[in-house]
């Protein structure tokens with residue numbers, strides 16, 4: 001086994017794993033999410049305020065339509081009133097007319113309230129429309145920053161992938177299989193370096209007797225860490 005080449009491959013894979021780990025944790029990801037949420041919130045507010053405007057317009061239209069119908073009815077009653085002679089009949093008509101007048105007043109009140117609602121909602125729409133460009137620009141900037149940060153990581157990953165092809169070329173198929181197996185077994189780090197008396201995989205020190213075993217391994221061959229069982233390269 002080519003211990004040095006396996007360690008080189010491990011360092012490349014560790015760097016690639018780190019990029020994969022960094023990608024979702026980029027500050028640009030959080031900034032972009034916040035900017036997207038702000039625009040979505042603005043759109044929701046716009047939709048809600050637009051619904052208020054629409055409701056107010058519908059209420060005004062309905063009040064006007066009802067008032068129109070009441071007016072027509074009152075005109076008919078007024079005409080009728082001019083033709084009746086019996087006082088009781090005239091009184092009944094005048095009562096109906098009075099009722100209609102009360103209803104008309106109520107409708108007018110309703111219409112005024114709806115008009116106020118419409119004015120307030122339309123002002124809110126204008127304010128939201130004024131706020132929109134800044135929110136949209138912030139999102140566009142966040143998108144560009146995220147794309148740039150992602151491209152930076154892509155470039156780093158591409159350079160590592162190119163080095164990985166070279167590192168793989170230095171290994172036999174059996175070495176690669178052993179390497180992949182060890183990497184899978186040990187949470188992504190199957191090959192560790194011996195730093196002095198310490199395994200870089202588990203960060204534990206080897207005893208003098210364990211060091212003797214490691215040193216007895218033929219040069220270039222990886223040993224095995226007695227603590228974590230990773231390949232250990234001198």
Ligand SMILES: [Zn+2]
Pocket residue numbers: 192199200201202203204225226227228229230
């Ligand atoms: Zn170890």
